[in-house]
Structure formats: structure tokens, C-alpha cells
Amino acid sequence: MKSPFGIALAGLFSTTAYACESCEHPERDVVLTRNVRRMQPDAQNASSLPRAPLSWGQVNFLHTTDTHGWLEGHIKEKNYGADWGDFVTFVRDMRRKADALDVDLLVVDTGDLHDGAGLSDATSPNGELSNPIFENINYDVLTIGNHELYVSAITYEHFYNFSRHYGDRYLTSNVQVYNPNTSTYEYIGKTHRYFSTPKGIRIMSFGVLYDFTGNSNASKVIPAAEMVNQTWFQDALHTHEPIDMFLLIGHNPVRPSVSTSTLDTVFNAIRAVHPNVPIQIFGGHTHIRDFAVYDDKTTALESGRYCETLGWLSMSGLNSSTYTGCANPAGVTNPTMPAIKVNGSSTATGNFTTSNTTSNLLYSRRYLDWNRLTFEYHAAGSQVSTFDSSKGLNVTSNITTTRNELNLTSLYGCAPQTWCITCAPFLSNGSIYTILTKALSATIVNDTRADISRLIVLNTGSVRFDLVKGPFTYDDSFIVSPFTDGFQYIPDVPYDLAVQVLPALDAGPYEKRSVSPALSRRDFGFYNPSIPEQDDCFDPPSTHAQGSLSKRSPGRIVRRETTVTPGYTTTDDFGTDGDDTIHSAIPDYTVPDNFQANASFPTNGTLPDTVDLIFLDYIATDVLTALSGAGASYTIDDVSYYLPNSFTTNSYLPAYAKQAADWQADVPNCPVGLGVGYNDTATA
Ligand SMILES: *[C@@H]1O[C@H](CO)[C@@H](O)[C@H](O)[C@H]1NC(C)=O
Ligand SMILES: *[C@@H]1O[C@H](CO)[C@@H](O)[C@H](O)[C@H]1NC(C)=O
Ligand SMILES: *[C@@H]1O[C@H](CO)[C@@H](O)[C@H](O)[C@H]1NC(C)=O
Numbered sequence: 001m002k003s004p005f006g007i008a009l010a011g012l013f014s015t016t017a018y019a020c021e022s023c024e025h026p027e028r029d030v031v032l033t034r035n036v037r038r039m040q041p042d043a044q045n046a047s048s049l050p051r052a053p054l055s056w057g058q059v060n061f062l063h064t065t066d067t068h069g070w071l072e073g074h075i076k077e078k079n080y081g082a083d084w085g086d087f088v089t090f091v092r093d094m095r096r097k098a099d100a101l102d103v104d105l106l107v108v109d110t111g112d113l114h115d116g117a118g119l120s121d122a123t124s125p126n127g128e129l130s131n132p133i134f135e136n137i138n139y140d141v142l143t144i145g146n147h148e149l150y151v152s153a154i155t156y157e158h159f160y161n162f163s164r165h166y167g168d169r170y171l172t173s174n175v176q177v178y179n180p181n182t183s184t185y186e187y188i189g190k191t192h193r194y195f196s197t198p199k200g201i202r203i204m205s206f207g208v209l210y211d212f213t214g215n216s217n218a219s220k221v222i223p224a225a226e227m228v229n230q231t232w233f234q235d236a237l238h239t240h241e242p243i244d245m246f247l248l249i250g251h252n253p254v255r256p257s258v259s260t261s262t263l264d265t266v267f268n269a270i271r272a273v274h275p276n277v278p279i280q281i282f283g284g285h286t287h288i289r290d291f292a293v294y295d296d297k298t299t300a301l302e303s304g305r306y307c308e309t310l311g312w313l314s315m316s317g318l319n320s321s322t323y324t325g326c327a328n329p330a331g332v333t334n335p336t337m338p339a340i341k342v343n344g345s346s347t348a349t350g351n352f353t354t355s356n357t358t359s360n361l362l363y364s365r366r367y368l369d370w371n372r373l374t375f376e377y378h379a380a381g382s383q384v385s386t387f388d389s390s391k392g393l394n395v396t397s398n399i400t401t402t403r404n405e406l407n408l409t410s411l412y413g414c415a416p417q418t419w420c421i422t423c424a425p426f427l428s429n430g431s432i433y434t435i436l437t438k439a440l441s442a443t444i445v446n447d448t449r450a451d452i453s454r455l456i457v458l459n460t461g462s463v464r465f466d467l468v469k470g471p472f473t474y475d476d477s478f479i480v481s482p483f484t485d486g487f488q489y490i491p492d493v494p495y496d497l498a499v500q501v502l503p504a505l506d507a508g509p510y511e512k513r514s515v516s517p518a519l520s521r522r523d524f525g526f527y528n529p530s531i532p533e534q535d536d537c538f539d540p541p542s543t544h545a546q547g548s549l550s551k552r553s554p555g556r557i558v559r560r561e562t563t564v565t566p567g568y569t570t571t572d573d574f575g576t577d578g579d580d581t582i583h584s585a586i587p588d589y590t591v592p593d594n595f596q597a598n599a600s601f602p603t604n605g606t607l608p609d610t611v612d613l614i615f616l617d618y619i620a621t622d623v624l625t626a627l628s629g630a631g632a633s634y635t636i637d638d639v640s641y642y643l644p645n646s647f648t649t650n651s652y653l654p655a656y657a658k659q660a661a662d663w664q665a666d667v668p669n670c671p672v673g674l675g676v677g678y679n680d681t682a683t684a
């Protein structure tokens, strides 16, 4: 078997051939040791190198999705420390590399640009400052996400500004906005794009959002089944222009078994007219790394979330009479995988009309960790002497300046450890609900009722991201608990009744935001009634053996690189070798829909007779239903705000950070951990 490792293109690429770890190869030390450090000022360096260079084919793709405002990168997580400026440089380098190899490189994004971090969420509308920063990437095609449609002001920002920036490259095949000038619904971007790549591949492209229904009335989402019947779509399929490949992108799960995905509908509609034209799909929305084989000429890549993952796909064997580039670029590995599921008996993942001629197409896919080490490693050989570019540095410093101007770095306290949503058992030491319970007990206090025992019930979906060891800033208040729900209560509820509320809420289909807490963690921050429970999509189980990593590391770097760090371990239709950096698995525990804190309980160990029952305002009617199920007869007249409604789910963690002694001890020099999944005790 041909080794996929080892490239040496004298005179063109710097050497990144792999060496026996015991040998000294000073000439191989070049790539990673001389960098001026960029990223955001406080970000950390990654230590785990990619497993091997990327395979390059005829046409290659870089894919981002569900960036949700994380353009600063993950400042407290070493595996994801690069920022958007580093990515700008990386894209430039990879485009140069594609030129040098005489092949095509297309850069694709599949939506959801805000709701996740302060850079996007501290402005009104969200994204006002982060979108212009995002626009520094010259994407070839992009498409809209559901988070662009909840709030009309954001939708209009995309209509008036974002779509104008990208012009015919912004594809919103089934999303329209009401244009007050013309009193009609118009497409926010374009319905489709027919174009030729620099090397002459003729592509027809669509951008299709899943059948989302939680949008504001400023926009209209046309269901995929309806869209494929529309005249413009049928005209695009029946165009007389030759089509070498369809490029179907969408804020849309790539796994056809996920019921919200409508990519299969579009796929079938294309196949009905073009049974044998390759279709390349890029999707998103479920925040996972995934790769699905649809038929022997169609694969679909989903590239994670939150600037943790950069997707790579390369393919060769495409039939195109106008392609002028190289079929199999030399000096690099080339794609080797036909579009066949490695574990499956058939190629089809879903209920598809499959192609009926043989395929010469070969693919490779890779999920890159979003850090400088990864970027520098893969950019090496792009004929640049140092990684940074002036544009990338400009974007990096723009992010720093913007973060400062928005006060995002303003420090409340130091999170003394990492608490995560699913990486530790619910309510164990490492569980975020453990610290939130403590924080709620300490901060949800009405002075006039401070001595009265209270139960505070929250839904677990009110948390959006893990709380990572290190500075807890204004930015983190958006990252961890961004929603602004107020605290209401019913006074003096008999304890025996009050304790029945939590289990009743967990059992019943009551709360909006708890429809699917796991999914809400992975995406939503908003109530979305269109998402049924079964759409939750977890990372496939880890089957990764940790293997002999050291043999795969180039040059001297190997001596710094002795441990496998915690991170993504993905299984997809091509198997388990998709993750660019080999990681140990981070556990994934389930979390119930709700959790509960108590405070001012009797100190002698007895239970109170009555309590103040406190809950988030938007579930008041659910709580009343739960109480009535327990035999009580409270009404909405019994409900009032326990604290001013300006004190919200976004307020209590900052308040706690400012008052907890262990959070204040190290201010302003907070010790920083390594990120989610790391044992900070062991690594401190
Ligand atoms: C990251 O790496 C650069 C260059 O190798 C080094 O100068 C810098 O100090 C490192 N930063 C941290 C936080 O270790
Ligand atoms: C579009 O951008 C301009 C300037 O960049 C800004 O003033 C305006 O508010 C934006 N429009 C919308 C609808 O957000
Ligand atoms: C609506 O009309 C105003 C004023 O003429 C113009 O500035 C704006 O660009 C128009 N908007 C669209 C979407 O055409």
C-alpha cells in the first residue's frame, strides 16, 4: 500500500517529509518554529500537529459553517486558537498553493454567522461589526442560515449589506425578504449561480436552507419540495449550458437520515434531470463533523461549528472538456476514495435516485482543527516565507480593537476550572450545572425575602456553551448564557408541591427551549418550534485508536508532540480518519431538560414547609400546568417578578463571578486552562 505520507517537491515546496523520530533532520525544522505569534493576544498555541498533509485533487474545497460570531477564535482553548485574520492568511496561501499545483480551490460557507460570541452579539443588530470582518474572506459561494432570519433587523442587514458584498456568490435559493421599496418578497441573495472555475470546471450551484419556520415575518422560507418545482429551478436544471458538476450548499444537515435535512429532496430533483452529473454537497446546522455518501458521484461534507473546524474536501476524476488544470497534481497525495461507504453494503445513505453509470471520481475529506499550527502546517509550501499576511494581520488587529471597543475583554472574575455541558456527568464536579446551581443560589436573592427558602428551576438549554477555565469576561457572558429571560416566582408554595415541578417539566413536552436541549446547545438560542426531538444529532461514537502518532510527525516537532490531546474523534461514511489532528475522545453525557437550585433552606437539615418557587418568565404557564398536575390551583395572578426583569439569565453568572471569593482570588491574572475536555488539574 502506498504510504499517504511524505511529500517533497524540490524547489517548489518546502520539505515536509516524514522522518524517523530518532533521526536528526535539521533541514526539516523549518516550518513551525519561526512564527511571529498572531491570533488574539491572549490565545494559546496548539501542540498537536495534523496527522498528514492534505490530499489535493482536481477541485478542492475549504468549508466553514455555523461560525456564530467566533471570529476571535477560542481564546481559552488551545486547539481552536486561530482567529479570522489567521484564516484570511490561510485562504490566501491555499489559493496560491492551488495555483502552484494547477488545480481549483473553492471556498464555501453555509451560514449562521451570529448568536454565539460577543463579537457578533454585543451589537444591535447582531453581526453589525462581525459581518464586515467575516467579509474579508473572498468566498466563492455562500448561503444563509436560520440565525440570519429570527430578527428582522439582522435579515435586512443581510439583504442590504451582506448580500451586496458577495453579489452573485450569495445563494439563497429558497429564502426571500420583504422589500419595503417594492412591497414584494425578493430573494435575499441569488437563487443560483452558474460559473466556471479558474481552471474551467462548469458549475451550477444552489444554496438551500432546511424548511425553517421560526423566521420573523420579514422573510419567507420556501420549502425545498416546493422550490424544486419552481420555474427558475427547473430552468436552471434544463439549461443548455453544459454542467460538469452541481455544487449544492445549504444550512442543512448533510446526513439524510436527519429528518430536518432537505438536501435529499434537492438531490433527487437534480438526479431526475441529470442522472450522472457529479453533485458535491456542503451542509451545516447540526454543528457536527460529518461526511455522507449519497451515490457514487455525490458526497456531502459538514464542517462543525464555532470556528473549531475547517472542512477540507478534494476530488479528482471529474469529466470536463473545458478543464485546463492538472488531473492529479504532483508532489502531493491525491484523493483515493471512491464514493462508497466504508462500512456499508450500498452507496446510498438514503432513499435516493442514484446515478447509473460507473464513476471515476475519487475523494478525500478532512476536518481541520482551527488553530495556527494546523494552518501553518498545511500552508507550508505555498511559496510564502512567513505565514502572516498584512491583510490577515489587519483583520486580527481589527478584531482586537473591536473587542476592546465593545468592552468584551472587561473582566468579571476568573473561572477557576472548566465546567462543561456534556463532557462530565450531569451535576458532577466538572458539570456546568453544578456551578450554575451554586451561582443561582448565591445571586437569585430578593433582599426582602432573602431568608425565605427557595427553589429555582431552570432549563438546561438556557446554557449555550461550556464555561472554560480562565478570565470570565463580558464576552463570556454571551458565550455561556446569552439569553435574557427574567426570573419570576410564586411565593410560599408548599414544598411538597414545589418539588414536583422539576420532574413534571422533565417529563412533559412543556417548555419551548427544552424541546431538545442537546440540539439547542448545538445551535439554537431561540425557540424553534420546527425542530422535533429526533433531529438531535450527536457526533458518531468514537472508535479512534490512539495509534503511533509520533511516527507521523515531521522533523523535530515530534519531540514537542508526545501526547494526544482531547478533541474531535469523528466517524463518518469514510470511516475514522477524517479528523486532521488525532485526538482522544471527549466523553458525551446526556443532560436532562431542567435543573434546580435551592437556597436559604433550614440549616438543621429539615425541609421547609413552603418555598418561593422561582422560574424563568417564559415558562410560567408550563410551571402552572405542572403545579396543577400536582393538584394545586395557582393562576397567573400568583406569578410576579422575583427580581427586576432586567436581571436575566445573562446577568447571574457575571454577578456570581464578581462576588465569589474563589473567582476573585486571582483577578486580574487569571490562570487559563487548555480547553474543554482537558483535565486542568493534571495539566495546570
Ligand atoms: C506560541 O508560539 C509562538 C511561536 O512559537 C511563541 O512565540 C509564543 O510564545 C507561544 N505562545 C504561547 C502562549 O505559548
Ligand atoms: C448596512 O451597513 C451600514 C454601514 O456599514 C449601516 O449603517 C447600516 O445600518 C447597515 N444596514 C443594516 C440594515 O443593518
Ligand atoms: C430602497 O430605496 C432607498 C431610497 O431610494 C434606497 O437607498 C435603497 O437602496 C432601496 N433599497 C433597496 C433594497 O432597493
Ligand SMILES: *[C@@H]1O[C@H](CO)[C@@H](O)[C@H](O)[C@H]1NC(C)=O
Pocket: 225, 226, 229
Ligand atoms: C411538485 O411537482 C410534482 C410533479 O408535478 C408533484 O407531484 C408534487 O406534488 C409537487 N410538489 C409540490 C410541493 O408542489
Ligand SMILES: *[C@@H]1O[C@H](CO)[C@@H](O)[C@H](O)[C@H]1NC(C)=O
Pocket: 351
Ligand atoms: C423510499 O421512497 C418511496 C417513495 O417516496 C417510499 O414509498 C419508500 O417507503 C421509501 N423507502 C425508504 C426506505 O425510506
Ligand SMILES: *[C@@H]1O[C@H](CO)[C@@H](O)[C@H](O)[C@H]1NC(C)=O
Pocket: 275, 356, 357
Ligand atoms: C440511466 O437513467 C436514465 C434516466 O433514468 C436513463 O435515461 C438511461 O437510459 C439510464 N442509463 C443507463 C446506462 O442505464
Ligand SMILES: *[C@@H]1O[C@H](CO)[C@@H](O)[C@H](O)[C@H]1NC(C)=O
Pocket: 132, 133, 397, 398, 401, 402
Ligand atoms: C474592521 O473592518 C471593517 C471592515 O473592513 C471596518 O468597517 C471597520 O472599521 C474595521 N474596524 C477597525 C476597528 O479597524
Ligand SMILES: *[C@@H]1O[C@H](CO)[C@@H](O)[C@H](O)[C@H]1NC(C)=O
Pocket: 394, 397, 398, 401
Ligand atoms: C486595515 O487596513 C486599512 C486599509 O487597508 C486601514 O485603513 C485600517 O486602519 C487597518 N486596520 C487596522 C486595525 O489595522
Ligand SMILES: *[C@@H]1O[C@H](CO)[C@@H](O)[C@H](O)[C@H]1NC(C)=O
Pocket: 405, 406, 407
Ligand atoms: C465600555 O466601558 C467603559 C468604561 O467602563 C464605558 O465608558 C463604555 O461606555 C463602555 N462601552 C460600551 C460599548 O459598553
Ligand SMILES: *[C@@H]1O[C@H](CO)[C@@H](O)[C@H](O)[C@H]1NC(C)=O
Pocket: 602, 603, 604, 605, 606
Ligand atoms: C429547623 O429549622 C427550621 C427553620 O430554621 C425550624 O422551623 C425547625 O423547627 C427546625 N427543626 C428542628 C427539628 O430543629
Ligand SMILES: *[C@@H]1O[C@H](CO)[C@@H](O)[C@H](O)[C@H]1NC(C)=O
Pocket: 446, 447, 448, 449, 640, 641, 642, 643, 644
Ligand atoms: C422583591 O420582592 C418584592 C415582593 O415581590 C418586590 O416588591 C420587589 O420589587 C422585589 N425586589 C427586587 C429587587 O426585585
Ligand SMILES: *[C@@H]1O[C@H](CO)[C@@H](O)[C@H](O)[C@H]1NC(C)=O
Pocket: 679, 680, 681, 682
Ligand atoms: C485530573 O488529574 C488529577 C491529577 O492527576 C487527578 O487527580 C484527577 O482525578 C483527574 N480528574 C479527572 C476528572 O480525570
